[in-house]
Amino acid sequence: MSKLKGVVLLGQSGGPTSVINASAAGVFLEALKHPDRITGVYGAVHGIKGILNEDFYDMTKEDPKELELLKNTPASMIGSVRYKLADPKVDDTDYKRLVEVFRKYNIRYFFYNGGNDSMDTAHKISEFMKNSGWECTVIGIPKTIDNDLYGTDHSPGYGSAAKYVATTLMELYHDATVYDTKQVTIVEIMGRNAGWLTAASQLAIEKGQGPDLVYLPEQVFDYDKFFSDVEKVLEEKGKVIVAISEGVQDAEGKYIPAHFQELRTDSFGHAQLGGTATILAEQVQERLNVKVRAIEFSLMQRSGAHLASKVDVREAFHAGVKGVREALKGTTDKMVAFKRISSNPYKMKYVLAPLSMAANTEQKVPLEWILPDNKGLSKEFVEYALPLIQGDDKAPLEDGLPRFANLKLVRVPKK
C-alpha cells in the first residue's frame, strides 16, 4: 500500500472553527509537495455531499500564497455539511456510491476534518472501502470548538474559541461593571454536551475579570440553586456575571428552552439550541426585579479568527501536514491526535488514534475539575487550558480589515 499513487481528497464537516482552514492548508500544502505520489489535490464541495455529487475543487489551481492565508481564514472555505450517512448494515447506497466515485477519480488518500460524527463517518467509509477492495487511506483530522473528541488531549479549534471566550468575558467584565446600579449579565456559550468552552471562563476569573458563576452541562442544572446563586452574588456585589453553556440540562435531561417549547432536532438527533441566556434573563428579571442583559457569543466564538490562538493555528496546520505524511506511509483508519507531554513548559506530540475510538465518544470536563457552587474550575483546568490560548496569529490587515484567503475555487471537470 505504501507505493499507492493517486488523488488526495479533503472534506470539511460540521460546524466551523477559526482554524478548520488551517488544517486544510496543512493538507493541501503538504500534498502539493509530493507530486511523485499525489496526482491531484481535491477539496470536496460541502464534504460528503460533494463526493456523492462528484463535486470537487482543484486545489492545484490555487496560488500557494492564498493557501497560506487559509491558515487565518475562519470557517470552511470549501464548504461544510451536516449529512449523516446511514449505518452501512442497514443501507449501503451512499457507501457504494463513494467507492464508485473514489475509483472513478483515483482517490487514494482521503482526509476528513471534523468532530465526533465526522470521525464516525470516516471510520465507516474506511471499513467499507477495505471490504470493497478499493485501496485508499482514510485519515481523520480533529476539529471542534467543543473539545469533546475522545482520544486526543484537545482538538484544533478549541484553543482559539477558548481565547475568544476568556478575552471577551474580560472585556464584558469591564463593560458590565461601569454603572453603580445593580445588574445581572448572563452570557451563553456554545457546547452541546461538553462544557470545555464555558470552562474557559475560568481563565478570565484567574485575572479577576471573569464571571461570578459558571454552569457546565456536565452537572445537572438546578433552577432553584441558580436563582439563589444569582441572588446571593447580587446581594454581595451588586453585579453578577453568569457564564452558562447552551447545553445545560435539568434533572430530567431537558435543555432550558425545552421548559418553554418543544425542541427541534437536527439530522444527527442533536437538539437545536439557543435562547438559554434570554430565557434565564427573563426569569431573573421577573424574580429579582433587576436590570438584566442576555448575551450570546453565537457564531462569533467559533469564527473569531482575528482572535485566534497561535498555538491553535500551528497545531491545526500541522495536524493536516501530519495526516498527509502518515497517509503516504500507508497509515489508514486513524485520526491525527495530540498527546500532551507536559503543560509547563507546554510540550505536545502528534500521535495517531484509531478512528473507531474517536467515533461518537464524547470527552467531557472531569467532574473533579469543577468547583462546588458553580464557582468555576480548578487549577488543573487552568493548567490544561492555558497553553492552548497562547500567542496571536491572525490575517494580515488590508484597509484595516483582515485579508482572508481569496481562492479561485476551480471545479474539477466531471468524468
Add this chain to the structure above:
Amino acid sequence: MSKLKGVVLLGQSGGPTSVINASAAGVFLEALKHPDRITGVYGAVHGIKGILNEDFYDMTKEDPKELELLKNTPASMIGSVRYKLADPKVDDTDYKRLVEVFRKYNIRYFFYNGGNDSMDTAHKISEFMKNSGWECTVIGIPKTIDNDLYGTDHSPGYGSAAKYVATTLMELYHDATVYDTKQVTIVEIMGRNAGWLTAASQLAIEKGQGPDLVYLPEQVFDYDKFFSDVEKVLEEKGKVIVAISEGVQDAEGKYIPAHFQELRTDSFGHAQLGGTATILAEQVQERLNVKVRAIEFSLMQRSGAHLASKVDVREAFHAGVKGVREALKGTTDKMVAFKRISSNPYKMKYVLAPLSMAANTEQKVPLEWILPDNKGLSKEFVEYALPLIQGDDKAPLEDGLPRFANLKLVRVPKK
C-alpha cells in the same frame, strides 16, 4: 483666568467604548506633567454622581505605567453614570451642590467625557459656575460608538466599534455560508438614532464579505419591503445576511420591539432597545420557512478593545491631552473636536467646538450616502470611514490574555 491653580477632575459618562479610557489616560498623563498649575488629579467615581457625593479617585497615586495601559483597557475604569441633571431654571439643587464641591476641593479644571447628553450636562455646569462666580474651565471630550455628536467630524469610540462591526461581519460571512442549505442571518448593531455603526457594514461589503441588506435608522423601516428584500436575495443566492440597526423605526416612529410590547424608557427618555434581530428572525422564519439565526453584537461591539483601531486609540488619547492643554490656556465651555483636512491621505486637526453646539444635536448619516433598496452605503461613506479603522492597537498579552490596566483606585479623603 490663565493663571488658575487647582485640581483637575475628570468624569466619564454614558455607555462605554473601547477607548474612553484612552481619553482618560490622555487627561491624567498630561495633567501630571503640570504640577506648577495642577495641584491634584481626580477621577469622579461614576461621573456626576461621584461629584455630588464628593467621591473621587486620586490619580496621582497610580503607577504611570498602569495609566499608559488605560489606553487599551475598555469601558470606564473610574465608573460611568446615566444621571440626568435637571434644567437649572427648573431645579438648580444639583448645580449648587456641584459648585459647593468644586470650591471645597479647589477644582479648577473639569473634563467631562461623553456623548450628546454629557456635552449638554457639561455646558449647563459651565454656565452655572460662570454665574456663580466660581472660576473653572469646563472641557468636553467626545465619546460615542454611535458617532452622532454634532460639531466634530467623528467621535472617539466610533472607529474601533466600526472596525469590530466590519471585521466580525466578514468572519460571520464565512461562517454563515459554509452549508449548502438556505439560511438567513440577521445581525443587530447598536445605534439609537444614527446609523453610523450599522453603516460600517459597507466596509465588509467592499471586501465581498459583507451583508446583503443594510437597514439604518435614518430611513423609515417598511416591514413589507424588508420581507420582500429578504425573499428576493434568498431566491437569488440561497443565503441572506442582514445588518440592521437596533434603532430602525416604522412610519409611526415605532421601534421593532414596540410592535410587540410597550417600550420601557431610561432616565433620558431614550427607549430601552434590543430584540430587533430576534423578532425579525422569528417573522422571517414564519413567513419564508427557512433556517434563520439572530445575532446581537451586544456589549462586545463597544468593549472589544482587542480589536481597537490604532487611529481611534491615538485620537482618543490626544483628545484628552488637547483638553488639558487648552484648559491650561484658559479655554472653557468647549468640546475638543476633530476637523478632517483630507481622507486620502488621512489628515485631521484637533479643534474646539462650543459645548452648546454639540449639546443634544444628533449628527446622522447623510441620506444621500445611503444606497437605494438597502444595498448599503456609497463610496463617500467608505472614504469617510476607512481612515478611522486603520491599524491595530491592543493591550499586551499576559498568559495569552489582554493585560489591562490594574489601578489602585485610591479614594481622595473627604473634606
